[in-house]
Amino acid sequence: MKCKVDKSILTGVIACPPNKSYSHRSIFLASLANGKSILRNVLLSRDTLATVEACRAFGANIEINGSTVTIQSNGTIIPQTNQIDASNSGTTIRIATAIASLSDKTIILTGDSSLRKRPMQPLLDSLNALGVSTTSTDGKPPVAIRGKLIGGTTRISGSISSQFISALLIAGPKMKDGLTIDIDGDLVSKPYLDATIATMQKFGVAVNVISQYKRYHIPNQEYKATNFVVPSDFSSMALLLSAAVLVGQNMEIDASIGDLPQGDRQILTYLEKLGVKIKIADKITIISPDRLNGGKFDLSNNPDLLPPMAILALKTAKPIEIYNVKHARFKETDRIAILAKELTKVGIRVTEKEDGMILEAPETLKSAELESSEDHRLFMAFSIVGMVIGNCIVTDPDSVDVSYPTFVEDMKKIGANITI
Numbered sequence: 001m002k003c004k005v006d007k008s009i010l011t012g013v014i015a016c017p018p019n020k021s022y023s024h025r026s027i028f029l030a031s032l033a034n035g036k037s038i039l040r041n042v043l044l045s046r047d048t049l050a051t052v053e054a055c056r057a058f059g060a061n062i063e064i065n066g067s068t069v070t071i072q073s074n075g076t077i078i079p080q081t082n083q084i085d086a087s088n089s090g091t092t093i094r095i096a097t098a099i100a101s102l103s104d105k106t107i108i109l110t111g112d113s114s115l116r117k118r119p120m121q122p123l124l125d126s127l128n129a130l131g132v133s134t135t136s137t138d139g140k141p142p143v144a145i146r147g148k149l150i151g152g153t154t155r156i157s158g159s160i161s162s163q164f165i166s167a168l169l170i171a172g173p174k175m176k177d178g179l180t181i182d183i184d185g186d187l188v189s190k191p192y193l194d195a196t197i198a199t200m201q202k203f204g205v206a207v208n209v210i211s212q213y214k215r216y217h218i219p220n221q222e223y224k225a226t227n228f229v230v231p232s233d234f235s236s237m238a239l240l241l242s243a244a245v246l247v248g249q250n251m252e253i254d255a256s257i258g259d260l261p262q263g264d265r266q267i268l269t270y271l272e273k274l275g276v277k278i279k280i281a282d283k284i285t286i287i288s289p290d291r292l293n294g295g296k297f298d299l300s301n302n303p304d305l306l307p308p309m310a311i312l313a314l315k316t317a318k319p320i321e322i323y324n325v326k327h328a329r330f331k332e333t334d335r336i337a338i339l340a341k342e343l344t345k346v347g348i349r350v351t352e353k354e355d356g357m358i359l360e361a362p363e364t365l366k367s368a369e370l371e372s373s374e375d376h377r378l379f380m381a382f383s384i385v386g387m388v389i390g391n392c393i394v395t396d397p398d399s400v401d402v403s404y405p406t407f408v409e410d411m412k413k414i415g416a417n418i419t420i
Protein backbone atom coordinates (compact mmCIF):
# COMPACT_ATOMS: atom_id res chain seq x y z
CA MET A 1 0.00 0.00 0.00
CA LYS A 2 1.09 3.60 -0.65
CA CYS A 3 -0.12 7.06 0.28
CA LYS A 4 0.19 10.48 -1.32
CA VAL A 5 1.53 13.30 0.82
CA ASP A 6 1.21 16.94 -0.20
CA LYS A 7 2.50 20.18 1.27
CA SER A 8 0.96 20.78 4.67
CA ILE A 9 0.93 23.26 7.52
CA LEU A 10 0.19 21.76 10.93
CA THR A 11 -1.85 23.87 13.35
CA GLY A 12 -3.57 22.98 16.60
CA VAL A 13 -3.27 20.38 19.32
CA ILE A 14 -2.13 16.79 18.83
CA ALA A 15 -2.03 14.21 21.65
CA CYS A 16 1.23 12.30 22.10
CA PRO A 17 0.55 8.53 22.32
CA PRO A 18 1.42 6.42 25.39
CA ASN A 19 4.93 5.02 25.75
CA LYS A 20 5.57 1.72 23.98
CA SER A 21 8.44 0.55 26.21
CA TYR A 22 6.52 1.11 29.47
CA SER A 23 3.41 -0.49 27.99
CA HIS A 24 5.39 -3.67 27.17
CA ARG A 25 7.16 -3.70 30.51
CA SER A 26 4.07 -3.15 32.65
CA ILE A 27 2.12 -5.87 30.77
CA PHE A 28 4.96 -8.38 31.25
CA LEU A 29 5.53 -7.51 34.91
CA ALA A 30 1.83 -7.55 35.82
CA SER A 31 1.68 -11.02 34.22
CA LEU A 32 4.58 -12.17 36.42
CA ALA A 33 2.97 -10.76 39.60
CA ASN A 34 0.63 -12.61 41.91
CA GLY A 35 -2.73 -10.77 41.97
CA LYS A 36 -4.62 -8.16 39.99
CA SER A 37 -2.86 -5.18 38.37
CA ILE A 38 -4.61 -2.30 36.64
CA LEU A 39 -2.56 -0.55 33.95
CA ARG A 40 -3.81 2.79 32.63
CA ASN A 41 -3.03 4.84 29.50
CA VAL A 42 -1.54 1.73 27.88
CA LEU A 43 -0.46 1.94 24.24
CA LEU A 44 -2.55 -0.61 22.36
CA SER A 45 -0.64 -1.07 19.14
CA ARG A 46 0.47 -4.06 17.05
CA ASP A 47 3.66 -4.47 19.13
CA THR A 48 2.07 -4.21 22.56
CA LEU A 49 -0.83 -6.47 21.54
CA ALA A 50 1.83 -9.07 20.65
CA THR A 51 3.01 -8.74 24.26
CA VAL A 52 -0.56 -9.17 25.53
CA GLU A 53 -0.87 -12.38 23.49
CA ALA A 54 2.52 -13.64 24.71
CA CYS A 55 1.45 -13.07 28.34
CA ARG A 56 -1.87 -14.83 27.72
CA ALA A 57 0.19 -17.72 26.31
CA PHE A 58 2.12 -17.77 29.63
CA GLY A 59 -1.19 -18.11 31.52
CA ALA A 60 -2.10 -14.54 32.54
CA ASN A 61 -5.71 -13.41 32.33
CA ILE A 62 -5.82 -10.07 30.50
CA GLU A 63 -8.80 -7.80 29.84
CA ILE A 64 -8.63 -4.64 27.73
CA ASN A 65 -11.10 -1.80 28.17
CA GLY A 66 -10.22 1.36 26.23
CA SER A 67 -6.64 2.13 27.22
CA THR A 68 -6.98 0.30 30.57
CA VAL A 69 -5.54 -3.20 30.81
CA THR A 70 -6.46 -5.39 33.78
CA ILE A 71 -4.17 -8.33 34.41
CA GLN A 72 -4.86 -11.19 36.82
CA SER A 73 -2.14 -13.75 37.35
CA ASN A 74 -0.83 -16.13 39.97
CA GLY A 75 2.72 -15.24 38.96
CA THR A 76 3.66 -18.69 37.64
CA ILE A 77 4.35 -19.48 34.02
CA ILE A 78 1.78 -22.06 32.88
CA PRO A 79 2.22 -22.29 29.09
CA GLN A 80 -1.12 -22.44 27.26
CA THR A 81 0.51 -23.06 23.88
CA ASN A 82 3.94 -24.05 22.61
CA GLN A 83 4.13 -21.25 20.00
CA ILE A 84 4.35 -17.46 20.53
CA ASP A 85 4.09 -15.02 17.62
CA ALA A 86 5.78 -11.72 18.53
CA SER A 87 4.70 -10.18 15.19
CA ASN A 88 7.00 -7.18 14.45
CA SER A 89 8.18 -6.57 18.02
CA GLY A 90 11.80 -6.98 19.10
CA THR A 91 10.93 -6.02 22.68
CA THR A 92 8.28 -8.76 22.83
CA ILE A 93 10.38 -11.61 21.46
CA ARG A 94 13.46 -10.78 23.57
CA ILE A 95 11.58 -10.45 26.87
CA ALA A 96 9.24 -13.39 26.12
CA THR A 97 12.23 -15.62 25.33
CA ALA A 98 13.70 -15.10 28.80
CA ILE A 99 10.27 -15.60 30.42
CA ALA A 100 9.67 -18.78 28.37
CA SER A 101 12.94 -20.15 29.82
CA LEU A 102 11.32 -20.05 33.28
CA SER A 103 9.13 -23.01 32.26
CA ASP A 104 10.33 -26.57 31.60
CA LYS A 105 8.15 -26.89 28.47
CA THR A 106 9.49 -26.34 24.95
CA ILE A 107 8.25 -23.00 23.57
CA ILE A 108 8.84 -21.71 20.03
CA LEU A 109 8.98 -17.95 19.55
CA THR A 110 8.74 -16.37 16.13
CA GLY A 111 7.52 -13.26 14.31
CA ASP A 112 6.97 -11.61 10.94
CA SER A 113 9.55 -11.47 8.13
CA SER A 114 11.26 -8.39 9.66
CA LEU A 115 11.51 -9.92 13.14
CA ARG A 116 12.88 -13.16 11.69
CA LYS A 117 15.94 -11.15 10.54
CA ARG A 118 16.71 -9.69 13.99
CA PRO A 119 19.53 -10.98 16.22
CA MET A 120 18.82 -13.29 19.15
CA GLN A 121 22.15 -15.14 19.53
CA PRO A 122 23.63 -13.11 22.41
CA LEU A 123 20.50 -13.78 24.49
CA LEU A 124 20.47 -17.47 23.50
CA ASP A 125 24.17 -17.85 24.44
CA SER A 126 23.53 -16.23 27.77
CA LEU A 127 20.53 -18.51 28.47
CA ASN A 128 22.59 -21.56 27.37
CA ALA A 129 25.19 -20.67 29.97
CA LEU A 130 22.41 -20.87 32.58
CA GLY A 131 21.40 -24.36 31.41
CA VAL A 132 18.55 -23.52 28.99
CA SER A 133 18.53 -25.47 25.72
CA THR A 134 17.88 -23.32 22.67
CA THR A 135 17.74 -23.74 18.90
CA SER A 136 17.45 -21.08 16.21
CA THR A 137 18.06 -20.40 12.55
CA ASP A 138 21.41 -18.55 12.34
CA GLY A 139 20.80 -16.94 15.72
CA LYS A 140 17.50 -15.43 14.53
CA PRO A 141 13.82 -16.33 15.13
CA PRO A 142 12.15 -18.75 15.14
CA VAL A 143 13.84 -19.84 18.36
CA ALA A 144 12.93 -22.88 20.43
CA ILE A 145 13.53 -22.65 24.18
CA ARG A 146 13.43 -25.27 26.90
CA GLY A 147 14.20 -24.32 30.50
CA LYS A 148 14.00 -24.35 33.29
CA LEU A 149 16.03 -21.38 34.46
CA ILE A 150 17.02 -21.57 38.08
CA GLY A 151 19.60 -18.77 38.02
CA GLY A 152 23.32 -18.29 38.54
CA THR A 153 25.77 -16.00 36.77
CA THR A 154 25.81 -15.23 33.05
CA ARG A 155 27.59 -12.88 30.63
CA ILE A 156 26.06 -11.04 27.72
CA SER A 157 27.27 -8.68 25.01
CA GLY A 158 25.87 -5.16 25.29
CA SER A 159 26.79 -4.02 21.79
CA ILE A 160 23.75 -5.13 19.76
CA SER A 161 20.65 -4.54 21.87
CA SER A 162 19.84 -3.57 25.45
CA GLN A 163 16.67 -5.66 25.14
CA PHE A 164 18.65 -8.87 25.80
CA ILE A 165 19.66 -7.49 29.18
CA SER A 166 16.19 -6.12 29.96
CA ALA A 167 14.90 -9.63 29.26
CA LEU A 168 17.33 -11.23 31.71
CA LEU A 169 16.65 -8.57 34.36
CA ILE A 170 12.88 -9.14 34.12
CA ALA A 171 13.19 -12.94 34.41
CA GLY A 172 15.78 -12.62 37.21
CA PRO A 173 13.51 -12.38 40.30
CA LYS A 174 11.67 -15.57 39.22
CA MET A 175 14.89 -17.64 39.36
CA LYS A 176 15.25 -19.79 42.48
CA ASP A 177 18.94 -18.93 42.93
CA GLY A 178 18.69 -15.31 41.70
CA LEU A 179 20.70 -14.00 38.76
CA THR A 180 23.96 -12.11 38.27
CA ILE A 181 24.47 -10.51 34.84
CA ASP A 182 27.86 -9.34 33.51
CA ILE A 183 27.64 -7.06 30.48
CA ASP A 184 30.54 -7.34 28.02
CA GLY A 185 31.70 -4.30 26.05
CA ASP A 186 29.94 -0.96 25.74
CA LEU A 187 26.22 -1.17 26.31
CA VAL A 188 23.99 0.46 23.67
CA SER A 189 20.61 2.08 24.46
CA LYS A 190 21.48 2.39 28.17
CA PRO A 191 18.37 4.35 29.28
CA TYR A 192 16.17 1.37 28.39
CA LEU A 193 17.81 -0.59 31.25
CA ASP A 194 16.91 2.27 33.56
CA ALA A 195 13.32 2.03 32.27
CA THR A 196 13.30 -1.72 32.96
CA ILE A 197 14.65 -1.33 36.49
CA ALA A 198 12.26 1.57 37.26
CA THR A 199 9.28 -0.57 36.19
CA MET A 200 10.54 -3.56 38.19
CA GLN A 201 10.72 -1.30 41.26
CA LYS A 202 7.12 -0.19 40.70
CA PHE A 203 6.18 -3.90 40.76
CA GLY A 204 7.92 -4.35 44.10
CA VAL A 205 11.25 -5.95 43.20
CA ALA A 206 14.77 -4.64 43.75
CA VAL A 207 17.73 -4.88 41.39
CA ASN A 208 21.23 -4.55 42.91
CA VAL A 209 23.29 -2.34 40.64
CA ILE A 210 26.81 -3.60 41.37
CA SER A 211 28.36 -1.52 38.59
CA GLN A 212 26.04 0.59 36.43
CA TYR A 213 25.58 -0.84 32.89
CA LYS A 214 28.21 -3.50 33.71
CA ARG A 215 27.07 -5.84 36.50
CA TYR A 216 23.66 -6.45 38.08
CA HIS A 217 22.40 -8.91 40.68
CA ILE A 218 18.73 -9.76 41.05
CA PRO A 219 17.82 -11.83 44.11
CA ASN A 220 14.91 -14.28 44.00
CA GLN A 221 11.77 -12.20 44.79
CA GLU A 222 8.03 -11.99 44.12
CA TYR A 223 6.62 -9.35 41.78
CA LYS A 224 3.73 -7.54 43.47
CA ALA A 225 0.54 -6.73 41.58
CA THR A 226 0.13 -2.97 41.32
CA ASN A 227 -1.60 -0.14 39.50
CA PHE A 228 0.58 1.61 36.95
CA VAL A 229 0.07 4.60 34.66
CA VAL A 230 2.01 4.66 31.38
CA PRO A 231 3.48 8.10 30.50
CA SER A 232 3.57 9.64 27.00
CA ASP A 233 6.17 8.40 24.55
CA PHE A 234 9.15 10.64 23.81
CA SER A 235 10.11 8.47 20.79
CA SER A 236 6.76 9.25 19.13
CA MET A 237 6.89 12.83 20.43
CA ALA A 238 10.25 13.29 18.69
CA LEU A 239 8.49 12.76 15.35
CA LEU A 240 5.78 15.25 16.32
CA LEU A 241 8.45 17.76 17.36
CA SER A 242 10.30 17.32 14.06
CA ALA A 243 6.99 17.88 12.26
CA ALA A 244 6.44 21.02 14.35
CA VAL A 245 9.93 22.30 13.42
CA LEU A 246 9.49 21.57 9.70
CA VAL A 247 5.81 22.34 9.00
CA GLY A 248 4.23 23.53 12.26
CA GLN A 249 2.47 26.85 12.81
CA ASN A 250 1.17 27.19 16.36
CA MET A 251 1.24 23.42 16.71
CA GLU A 252 0.85 22.16 20.28
CA ILE A 253 1.58 18.72 21.72
CA ASP A 254 -0.48 17.39 24.59
CA ALA A 255 1.53 14.94 26.72
CA SER A 256 1.73 13.48 30.23
CA ILE A 257 5.46 13.30 30.80
CA GLY A 258 5.68 11.91 34.36
CA ASP A 259 8.99 11.14 36.04
CA LEU A 260 9.90 7.68 34.74
CA PRO A 261 13.23 7.66 32.85
CA GLN A 262 13.00 7.94 29.05
CA GLY A 263 16.22 8.21 27.06
CA ASP A 264 14.44 9.78 24.09
CA ARG A 265 13.63 12.81 26.21
CA GLN A 266 17.08 13.88 24.94
CA ILE A 267 15.30 15.06 21.77
CA LEU A 268 14.59 18.27 23.72
CA THR A 269 18.32 18.90 24.23
CA TYR A 270 19.15 18.00 20.63
CA LEU A 271 16.51 20.40 19.28
CA GLU A 272 17.80 23.18 21.52
CA LYS A 273 21.31 22.59 20.17
CA LEU A 274 19.86 22.94 16.66
CA GLY A 275 18.42 26.34 17.64
CA VAL A 276 14.80 25.38 18.45
CA LYS A 277 13.18 26.89 21.54
CA ILE A 278 10.88 24.52 23.43
CA LYS A 279 8.31 25.49 26.03
CA ILE A 280 6.87 22.81 28.30
CA ALA A 281 3.75 24.08 30.06
CA ASP A 282 0.19 22.76 29.92
CA LYS A 283 1.07 21.84 26.30
CA ILE A 284 4.45 21.57 24.55
CA THR A 285 5.16 24.27 21.99
CA ILE A 286 8.21 25.22 19.96
CA ILE A 287 9.67 28.22 18.18
CA SER A 288 11.90 27.23 15.29
CA PRO A 289 14.47 29.41 13.49
CA ASP A 290 14.30 29.62 9.66
CA ARG A 291 17.42 27.44 9.39
CA LEU A 292 18.74 24.99 11.98
CA ASN A 293 22.29 25.16 13.36
CA GLY A 294 23.48 21.65 12.47
CA GLY A 295 25.86 19.84 14.80
CA LYS A 296 27.10 16.44 15.92
CA PHE A 297 24.78 14.05 17.72
CA ASP A 298 25.73 10.84 19.55
CA LEU A 299 22.62 8.63 19.36
CA SER A 300 24.10 5.64 21.19
CA ASN A 301 21.54 6.01 23.98
CA ASN A 302 18.62 6.95 21.72
CA PRO A 303 18.60 4.92 18.50
CA ASP A 304 14.89 5.57 17.88
CA LEU A 305 15.66 9.28 17.46
CA LEU A 306 17.53 8.57 14.23
CA PRO A 307 14.55 9.03 11.82
CA PRO A 308 13.21 12.26 13.42
CA MET A 309 16.74 13.72 13.67
CA ALA A 310 17.70 12.80 10.09
CA ILE A 311 14.71 14.52 8.48
CA LEU A 312 15.63 17.79 10.22
CA ALA A 313 18.35 18.06 7.57
CA LEU A 314 15.60 19.45 5.31
CA LYS A 315 15.95 22.73 7.17
CA THR A 316 19.54 22.82 8.31
CA ALA A 317 22.09 25.53 7.51
CA LYS A 318 25.10 23.37 8.49
CA PRO A 319 25.57 19.58 8.37
CA ILE A 320 23.86 17.32 10.88
CA GLU A 321 26.21 14.49 11.85
CA ILE A 322 24.76 11.46 13.60
CA TYR A 323 27.16 8.87 15.05
CA ASN A 324 27.52 5.94 17.47
CA VAL A 325 24.26 4.36 16.40
CA LYS A 326 25.29 1.24 14.49
CA HIS A 327 22.59 -0.64 16.42
CA ALA A 328 19.98 1.26 14.34
CA ARG A 329 20.95 -1.21 11.59
CA PHE A 330 19.37 -4.08 13.60
CA LYS A 331 15.88 -2.63 13.98
CA GLU A 332 12.72 -3.38 11.96
CA THR A 333 14.98 -2.46 9.01
CA ASP A 334 18.55 -1.22 8.58
CA ARG A 335 17.47 2.33 9.35
CA ILE A 336 20.84 3.90 8.51
CA ALA A 337 20.90 2.39 5.01
CA ILE A 338 17.26 3.17 4.22
CA LEU A 339 17.35 6.75 5.51
CA ALA A 340 20.53 7.39 3.50
CA LYS A 341 19.00 5.99 0.31
CA GLU A 342 15.55 7.56 0.57
CA LEU A 343 16.62 11.02 1.80
CA THR A 344 19.09 11.22 -1.09
CA LYS A 345 16.08 10.93 -3.44
CA VAL A 346 14.65 14.26 -2.20
CA GLY A 347 17.94 16.13 -2.59
CA ILE A 348 19.59 15.85 0.85
CA ARG A 349 23.32 15.09 0.51
CA VAL A 350 23.93 12.08 2.71
CA THR A 351 27.23 10.39 3.56
CA GLU A 352 26.48 7.00 5.03
CA LYS A 353 28.82 5.77 7.79
CA GLU A 354 28.94 2.39 9.48
CA ASP A 355 27.64 3.95 12.72
CA GLY A 356 25.57 6.84 11.40
CA MET A 357 25.43 9.49 8.68
CA ILE A 358 26.25 13.07 7.78
CA LEU A 359 23.34 14.99 6.24
CA GLU A 360 23.89 18.25 4.37
CA ALA A 361 21.31 20.86 3.57
CA PRO A 362 19.76 20.43 0.16
CA GLU A 363 20.10 23.19 -2.45
CA THR A 364 16.84 22.20 -4.07
CA LEU A 365 14.26 19.73 -2.90
CA LYS A 366 12.59 17.19 -5.19
CA SER A 367 9.38 15.21 -4.82
CA ALA A 368 9.95 11.46 -4.73
CA GLU A 369 8.53 8.06 -3.90
CA LEU A 370 9.89 7.20 -0.45
CA GLU A 371 9.98 3.54 0.52
CA SER A 372 9.51 3.01 4.21
CA SER A 373 10.03 -0.77 3.89
CA GLU A 374 7.25 -1.54 6.38
CA ASP A 375 9.11 0.27 9.16
CA HIS A 376 6.70 2.37 11.27
CA ARG A 377 9.24 5.03 12.30
CA LEU A 378 10.45 5.45 8.72
CA PHE A 379 6.86 5.76 7.46
CA MET A 380 6.17 8.57 9.95
CA ALA A 381 9.45 10.34 9.17
CA PHE A 382 8.94 10.09 5.39
CA SER A 383 5.34 11.37 5.65
CA ILE A 384 6.69 14.48 7.37
CA VAL A 385 9.25 14.86 4.54
CA GLY A 386 6.30 14.67 2.12
CA MET A 387 4.53 17.45 4.03
CA VAL A 388 7.58 19.71 3.51
CA ILE A 389 8.18 18.95 -0.18
CA GLY A 390 4.72 18.02 -1.47
CA ASN A 391 3.68 15.62 -4.21
CA CYS A 392 5.45 12.66 -2.57
CA ILE A 393 4.42 9.02 -2.38
CA VAL A 394 5.22 7.18 0.86
CA THR A 395 4.90 3.41 1.00
CA ASP A 396 3.52 1.16 3.74
CA PRO A 397 1.18 3.36 5.80
CA ASP A 398 -0.10 0.12 7.42
CA SER A 399 3.19 -0.22 9.30
CA VAL A 400 2.33 2.70 11.58
CA ASP A 401 0.04 0.64 13.83
CA VAL A 402 3.19 -0.92 15.35
CA SER A 403 3.74 2.10 17.62
CA TYR A 404 1.27 4.89 16.73
CA PRO A 405 -1.98 3.51 15.29
CA THR A 406 -3.73 6.91 15.07
CA PHE A 407 -0.80 8.80 13.45
CA VAL A 408 -2.40 9.43 10.03
CA GLU A 409 -5.83 10.29 11.45
CA ASP A 410 -4.38 12.61 14.15
CA MET A 411 -2.02 14.35 11.71
CA LYS A 412 -4.84 14.90 9.20
CA LYS A 413 -6.89 16.59 11.95
CA ILE A 414 -4.17 19.23 12.40
CA GLY A 415 -3.67 19.81 8.68
CA ALA A 416 -1.59 17.00 7.16
CA ASN A 417 -2.41 16.38 3.49
CA ILE A 418 -2.13 12.60 3.48
CA THR A 419 -4.30 10.56 1.12
CA ILE A 420 -4.36 6.82 1.49
Ligand SMILES: O=C(O)C1=C[C@@H](OP(=O)(O)O)[C@@H](O)[C@H](O)C1
Nearest residue numbers: 021091161162163189192303304
Ligand atom coordinates in the same frame (compact mmCIF):
# COMPACT_ATOMS: atom_id res chain seq x y z
O1 LIG B 1 13.64 -1.97 25.46
C1 LIG B 1 12.98 -1.23 24.73
O2 LIG B 1 11.79 -0.91 25.00
C2 LIG B 1 13.61 -0.70 23.49
C3 LIG B 1 14.98 -0.66 23.38
C4 LIG B 1 15.69 -0.09 22.19
O3 LIG B 1 16.23 -1.17 21.46
P1 LIG B 1 17.79 -1.65 21.54
O4 LIG B 1 18.14 -1.86 22.94
O5 LIG B 1 17.76 -2.92 20.74
O6 LIG B 1 18.61 -0.57 20.87
C5 LIG B 1 14.75 0.70 21.30
O7 LIG B 1 15.36 0.93 20.05
C6 LIG B 1 13.43 -0.02 21.10
O8 LIG B 1 12.57 0.72 20.27
C7 LIG B 1 12.72 -0.20 22.42
Ligand SMILES: C=C(OP(=O)(O)O)C(=O)O
Nearest residue numbers: 088089090091304331332
Ligand atom coordinates in the same frame (compact mmCIF):
# COMPACT_ATOMS: atom_id res chain seq x y z
C1 LIG C 1 13.06 -0.86 17.37
C2 LIG C 1 11.82 -0.67 17.82
O1 LIG C 1 11.10 -1.56 18.57
P1 LIG C 1 11.38 -3.11 18.82
O2 LIG C 1 12.85 -3.32 18.99
O3 LIG C 1 10.58 -3.45 20.03
O4 LIG C 1 10.86 -3.85 17.59
C3 LIG C 1 11.14 0.62 17.57
O5 LIG C 1 10.02 0.79 18.07
O6 LIG C 1 11.69 1.48 16.86
